[in-house]
Amino acid sequence: MAANADILPAAPGARRSLAPGLSIGISSLYLSAIVLLPLAALGWKAHGWGAISTPQATAALKLTLELSLVVALVNAVAGTAIAWTLVRDRFVGQGFVNALVDLPFALPTIVAGLTLLALYGPKSPVGINAAFTRWGLLLALLFVTLPFVVRTVQPVLFELDREMEDAAASLGASRFTTFLRIVLPSILPAVLSGVALAFARAVGEFGAVVLISGNLPFKTEVVAVYVFGRLESGDSGGAAAASVVILSISFGVLLAIGALRRWVTRHDR
Amino acid sequence: MIAARGIVKRFGDFTALDGVSVDVPTGSLTALLGPSGSGKSTLLRVIAGLEQPDEGKVSLDGEDATRLPPQSRGVGFVFQHYAAFKHMTVWDNVAFGLTIRRRPSREIKQRVTELLELVQLVGLAKRYPAQLSGGQRQRMGLARALAVDPKVLLLDEPFGALDARVRKELRVWLRRLHDETHTTTVIVTHDQEEAMDVADRVVVMNAGRIEQAAPPRELYDHPANEFVMSFVGPVNRLGDTFIRPHDVELLLEPNGSTQEAMVQRLVHLGFEVRVELVRDDGETLSAQLTREQVEALELQGGQIVYVRPTRQTVFSD
Amino acid sequence: MIAKYALRFVSLGYLAVLLVAPIGFVFWQTFEHGVGPAWDTVATPDALHALKVTLILTAIAVPANTIFGVLCALAIVRHRYPGAGIVNAVVDLPLALSPVVVGLALLVLYGRGGWLGGHGIVFALPGMVLATIFVSLPFVVREVVPVLREIGTEQEQVAATLGASAFQTFRRVTWPAIRWATLYGVVLTTARALGEFGAVSVVSGRLAGQTESLTLYVQDRYQSFDNTGAYAAAVLLALLALATLLLMTRLKPNEGVQ
Numbered sequence: 001m002a003a004n005a006d007i008l009p010a011a012p013g014a015r016r017s018l019a020p021g022l023s024i025g026i027s028s029l030y031l032s033a034i035v036l037l038p039l040a041a042l043g044w045k046a047h048g049w050g051a052i053s054t055p056q057a058t059a060a061l062k063l064t065l066e067l068s069l070v071v072a073l074v075n076a077v078a079g080t081a082i083a084w085t086l087v088r089d090r091f092v093g094q095g096f097v098n099a100l101v102d103l104p105f106a107l108p109t110i111v112a113g114l115t116l117l118a119l120y121g122p123k124s125p126v127g128i129n130a131a132f133t134r135w136g137l138l139l140a141l142l143f144v145t146l147p148f149v150v151r152t153v154q155p156v157l158f159e160l161d162r163e164m165e166d167a168a169a170s171l172g173a174s175r176f177t178t179f180l181r182i183v184l185p186s187i188l189p190a191v192l193s194g195v196a197l198a199f200a201r202a203v204g205e206f207g208a209v210v211l212i213s214g215n216l217p218f219k220t221e222v223v224a225v226y227v228f229g230r231l232e233s234g235d236s237g238g239a240a241a242a243s244v245v246i247l248s249i250s251f252g253v254l255l256a257i258g259a260l261r262r263w264v265t266r267h268d269r
Numbered sequence: 270m271i272a273a274r275g276i277v278k279r280f281g282d283f284t285a286l287d288g289v290s291v292d293v294p295t296g297s298l299t300a301l302l303g304p305s306g307s308g309k310s311t312l313l314r315v316i317a318g319l320e321q322p323d324e325g326k327v328s329l330d331g332e333d334a335t336r337l338p339p340q341s342r343g344v345g346f347v348f349q350h351y352a353a354f355k356h357m358t359v360w361d362n363v364a365f366g367l368t369i370r371r372r373p374s375r376e377i378k379q380r381v382t383e384l385l386e387l388v389q390l391v392g393l394a395k396r397y398p399a400q401l402s403g404g405q406r407q408r409m410g411l412a413r414a415l416a417v418d419p420k421v422l423l424l425d426e427p428f429g430a431l432d433a434r435v436r437k438e439l440r441v442w443l444r445r446l447h448d449e450t451h452t453t454t455v456i457v458t459h460d461q462e463e464a465m466d467v468a469d470r471v472v473v474m475n476a477g478r479i480e481q482a483a484p485p486r487e488l489y490d491h492p493a494n495e496f497v498m499s500f501v502g503p504v505n506r507l508g509d510t511f512i513r514p515h516d517v518e519l520l521l522e523p524n525g526s527t528q529e530a531m532v533q534r535l536v537h538l539g540f541e542v543r544v545e546l547v548r549d550d551g552e553t554l555s556a557q558l559t560r561e562q563v564e565a566l567e568l569q570g571g572q573i574v575y576v577r578p579t580r581q582t583v584f585s586d
Numbered sequence: 587m588i589a590k591y592a593l594r595f596v597s598l599g600y601l602a603v604l605l606v607a608p609i610g611f612v613f614w615q616t617f618e619h620g621v622g623p624a625w626d627t628v629a630t631p632d633a634l635h636a637l638k639v640t641l642i643l644t645a646i647a648v649p650a651n652t653i654f655g656v657l658c659a660l661a662i663v664r665h666r667y668p669g670a671g672i673v674n675a676v677v678d679l680p681l682a683l684s685p686v687v688v689g690l691a692l693l694v695l696y697g698r699g700g701w702l703g704g705h706g707i708v709f710a711l712p713g714m715v716l717a718t719i720f721v722s723l724p725f726v727v728r729e730v731v732p733v734l735r736e737i738g739t740e741q742e743q744v745a746a747t748l749g750a751s752a753f754q755t756f757r758r759v760t761w762p763a764i765r766w767a768t769l770y771g772v773v774l775t776t777a778r779a780l781g782e783f784g785a786v787s788v789v790s791g792r793l794a795g796q797t798e799s800l801t802l803y804v805q806d807r808y809q810s811f812d813n814t815g816a817y818a819a820a821v822l823l824a825l826l827a828l829a830t831l832l833l834m835t836r837l838k839p840n841e842g843v844q
Contacts, residue, residue: 317747318746318747319743319746319747338746339743339746339747340746340747340749340750340751341749342747344747345747345748346743346744346747348740348743348744350740352740352741352743352744353741354741354744354745354758354759354762355737355741355763356762356763357762365745365748365750365758366748366749366750369745369748369749369750369754369758370749410744413744413748414744414747414748416748417748417749
């Protein structure tokens with residue numbers, strides 16, 4: 001029977017867990033009204049494609065993608081290192097540090113931007129002024145994307161069979177080789193899926209960058225801010241067109257993560 | 270009496286039950302025995318109302334129950350992995366069915382106490398399932414199912430997740446419980462020893478069909494076909510002939526119809542010894558002898574012996 | 587050994603520079619002269635109104651998304667129906683979408699010339715509520731779905747054979763198993779609703795004292811060169827965030843830390 005588990009329908013006892021019409025109907029309706037209808041309107045409104053081929057728009061898009069890529073790379077390394085420290089290391093205050101990692105999820109993005117500006121802005125007490133620079137943007141994006149890789153890698157690392165590493169060591173592998181050949185392949189899917197989430201978040205981020213970037217066209221204007229700017233100048237068609245571009249990137253990333261998950265669990269079925 | 274007639278159940282293009290009809294007499298303990306994928310669990314779930322058959326009818330005590338939801342069938346169901354309500358104490362688990370029925374609390378208290386005594390969990394009433402052993406959890410599952418006085422008790426591989434020793438204990442205990450309560454019981458198992466040990470009647474299933482339904486002894490002595498013969502016990506197959514290992518006699522001298530074979534290995538199983546043999550045509554067979562017989566024959570590896578079946582079966586088809 | 591300490595140093599250093607130092611600094615600046623002066627800067631009518639708006643948005647979005655979240659999780663895990671895959675994918679969308687895009691989508695739908703335009707939804711509280719609901723929608727679903735999958739259906743089936751109705755089974759068997767996950771999802775939803783900026787910013791019209799939430803107020807103060815006011819409001823939001831963080835740590839199944 002186990003072989004057919006995937007084609008078994010949900011059991012009737014469960015089907016009666018709540019009248020099926022109720023949960024399916026309400027959730028589909030709610031999703032359509034809240035999420036799909038506005039997005040459909042957005043797609044319909046997206047004309048003025050000229051707006052996304054202007055030099056200002058392409059510069060914003062290019063900057064966004066470059067920054068997001070850097071953010072993804074930094075997170076891949078730093079996030080994995082932090083996850084490792086939380087799972088394998090042991091030190092006083094570890095619980096506190098673990099809780100701290102969630103802070104960027106809990107903290108409003110505008111507050112994140114403001115706090116970075118306070119310490120690394122024009123009135124910086126440590127003499128670092130990253131305001132209105134790409135460094136400032138990078139800092140803000142790293143701040144808000146910090147938890148993604150840590151939180152996807154941490155549980156995988158925790159569940160990882162330590163005996164595999166012991167076995168590798170007993171076969172003569174150095175600690176570095178063990179990490180590279182044994183640990184990394186096991187956590188790589190988690191790292192990638194965390195990185196993808198961080199990338200998607202960085203592409204669309206607005207609140208954290210709006211204060212620190214200064215929104216200088218061609219220099220520190222990211223695409224979300226560009227959309228906002230188009231809107232304020234009354235060009236909602238152009239704003240919608242640029243939005244559809246961001247939307248497509250988000251969709252692509254979601255699909256990629258989904259595909260990655262299916263690929264990772266291919267051995268489990 | 271439970272009567273299932275012409276039950277067909279498909280999952281996608283897999284046919285789990287292919288026109289199954291079976292009767293379970295009131296007060297009996299019937300086992301559904303078969304390999305995994307034979308449809309035995311599906312049949313049990315159809316009887317419980319947890320699956321709807323695509324075709325066929327189920328009646329409980331003469332009433333058509335095919336379209337009845339599980340809530341109103343009056344069945345008790347016990348799962349292999351206990352399905353304990355993890356957030357409830359043992360007491361609350363057992364009391365669940367009665368609480369749902371809004372029985373007076375005095376009655377609930379009395380009934381649950383009785384049942385906990387019956388399943389020997391009185392001291393553990395305040396514990397949570399996570400604090401119990403597998404055997405204890407399953408006894409709790411049984412008490413929970415029995416609490417509502419089910420017309421029928423359905424057990425789906427109830428001891429499958431337990432270790433061998435606990436399995437045997439619970440098996441004996443279940444038989445005793447049944448002798449006391451006489452609740453009509455159906456137990457699903459893939460373990461032929463368990464089925465033969467505990468049940469009055471055994472229904473052997475294979476590939477969504479019933480191969481044979483009979484009391485254990487009859488099943489063993491008069492298997493309807495090859496499948497049943499080989500599923501309910503070890504068997505030697507020589508051409509079209511089937512011989513049980515304990516029906517093989519070993520002689521030191523040829524005697525008419527005997528066949529020559531060489532002793533490969535002696536496996537000491539306590540009182541009995543399994544003698545593994547190979548014939549000159551390369552076919553292997555095993556014989557089950559008592560220790561005394563082996564000692565009397567002074568058997569050892571490499572020795573040539575002469576085999577004579579004392580009883581053999583040939584199926585016509 | 588050295589590698590271990592180096593890794594610890596780098597990891598903690600990264601967190602310190604990126605998270606702890608900036609936040610600590612803002613707190614220090616705000617409370618440099620004690621709690622009294624800090625409170626005075628927050629206690630302006632505009633700020634208090636902004637706080638009220640934020641609380642209203644949260645008070646509507648969180649219950650709505652909680653009820654939806656549980657129903658949707660049940661629909662995804664417990665039922666097979668055409669379109670289940672789509673529902674599952676659409677639920678994740680708000681996580682990946684830029685808040686500005688969300689705001690814009692609402693604007694073109696309900697704004698002037700939109701399909702459902704002209705009902706006073708955008709540049710007013712209803713639009714802000716919709717934006718907040720949109721961005722905080724996935725959290726309860728995402729927390730409840732894996733728990734529902736893990737507990738399986740056997741407990742519910744037992745309840746059914748014991749005579750429990752659909753509602754009784756949900757209340758006595760399913761709900762106790764998912765309530766902590768739901769609560770955790772509620773905390774995440776609350777954090778997101780309290781802190782939403784981009785989407786609300788687009789649909790609000792930013793009328794100070796009317797459609798300004800606390801996050802918008804922070805930006806408004808900062809851009810009016812009122813740093814003290816901005817910091818005080820930011821600290822208020824940060825305190826709310828810390829409270830949610832505390833709850834998160836409390837509620838979260840403790841996995842991943844040894």
